[in-house]
Amino acid sequence: MAENLNNSTEPADVGEAVIPPHHSEWRRIARVFVRRKISLIGLIIVVILVICAIFAPFIATHDPLKTDLRDVHAPVSTKHFLGTDELGRDTYSRIVYGTRTSLTIGVIAVTSSGIVGMAMGMSAAYFGGLVFALIMRITDALMALPGLIIILLIAGLVGGGIVVVTFALAFGAIAPTCRMMCGQALHIKQNDYVLAGKAMGMGSVRMMVTQIFPNAFAPLLVGMTMAMGMVVLAEAGLSYLGIGIEPPTPSWGAMVNEGQAYILKNPLLSIVPGGAIMMMVFGFNMAGDGLRDAIDPTLRGAI
């Protein structure tokens, strides 16, 4: 490679420079996480949750659905790490399996609403005019209705269940994402490099994907990690209201709900899943924060 360079340009400019290997951005991202302890903790929490979800059968000690009426409200012991509930089901195993439900719903709802919302917001800002008006009126309509009402309506019409809950939560998160992306994109569109890109012959899709999206991504990522927390909480709320995940499937929200009846007798039943929700939200927020700093090229060298 070096030879053919020297043939085509003045050798003085390149000299004997050997082209170094492509610098890995991954290494820099890793360094950001190592330096920022709180982000690292967040990342570790997320990783643990993912492992729990994938390997739930190996991590859990009991079948989460198996009842044992001779051993209800068992205290913390080596047999039942976190005791049992009113039907004698192992709380620890239910928490582990509940990770699957919460994480699946959270990830799918946030990414799908993120993709749809971003695409809508970006098109609205980029094309302007009629497209802008149309998309903004749609989001206005979505935002005019309280999210919970929409979700209740959907759940009421089609019934509960994990698919419906995921869909309903994703649907509710589209409008805010769309608005945020639209604002970002409108701002970015003003920049000279967008005009320069047009002068370079870029088409609309390429412009949005390669020029506007990378610039808008950092704030949106933070928004999405926050949405992650909100979706998990909303799922918990829906399950609490009894229209979310159908029993006996373990879900953190439903567990908080069931445990509240025994809050004085066996407080662990509510506190543990509540704490799990908190950990998940915290983990995603902190990891997202770190990720935002890690992918921002202008902070290169600063961290």
Place this chain on the structure above:
Amino acid sequence: MAAILEIDNLTTNFYTEYGTVKAVDGVSYYVDEGEIIGLVGESGCGKSVSVLSAMQLIQTPGKIDSGRVIFDGEDILQYDSKGEKMRSIRGGKIAMIFQEPMTSLNPVLSICRQLTEALEIHLDMDIQSARERAIELLSMVGVPEAAVRIDDFPHQFSGGMRQRVMIAMALSCNPALIIADEPTTAVDVTTQAQLLELMNDLVTRLNTSLIIVTHNLGVVARYAQRIYVMYAGRIIESGPSEEIFENPRHPYTIGLMRSIPRLGEKRGGRKLIPIDGMPPDLIFMPPTCAFLPRCTYKTKQCQEEPWPALRQVGEKHRTACFVDIGEKE
């Protein structure tokens, strides 16, 4: 030599709430193959709009109302501004260099990504060969250690270096014509000279035509073969550079010449004389010559007749003035 780009009677208006801004009003100019021309005029006289119109990059409320832009024998204004044909011209056959090197590069993409973009769009290069070509281009425009700097981001470059990157981007697809819109306005004087020298060198070597749009006569003086002087949306004088500099025939050009200092001039030897007044409001244009209120040569004819068309005053020298100012200056 054949003209590579010919702009014929171009009119671009901006339809604003306050009225119609006649930004470019029947402008014609051409560039020959391998030629460097200068488009000179003060801020807001329509220089940039005329070149952006040629690329069909005018955004609402602006509209190209008439005229032809002949590139390579075809009227490219007939192409759909978002269509395939127009896109293949932009960047591929006609490239642009913008004024602000600080904002013309995307801050979150590496230099490599930005340089390879055009190569991928127009030349269908794969990533590896595009990267090699990008390094080659970067060293060609004089960025030291190009192979290392290629992975840096724009904020790690100085203004002058960024403008070099812009030049590299413009050159990447071997365009037939480069339009440099105020390429050196945002950088300091030493860098300005280096960049101009570099551009001059590269376009001569690659036989590319170049349009330099500037408000600085000094910038074009040395490199442009021909100069067009614009005022209030029209071309008011055109001709070979030496002619314009040694024998300006339009009162506005004369005013410009008087207001720039020359190298080697004795201190106190000549006073710099600014042009009095302000350029006209492009919404409320007078029916007469737009320079009339500021003109020191005005006659009765100027106040009665509409803006004169360009007329021949030398072999290739044309001016839009009734008065024969002659060669007394």
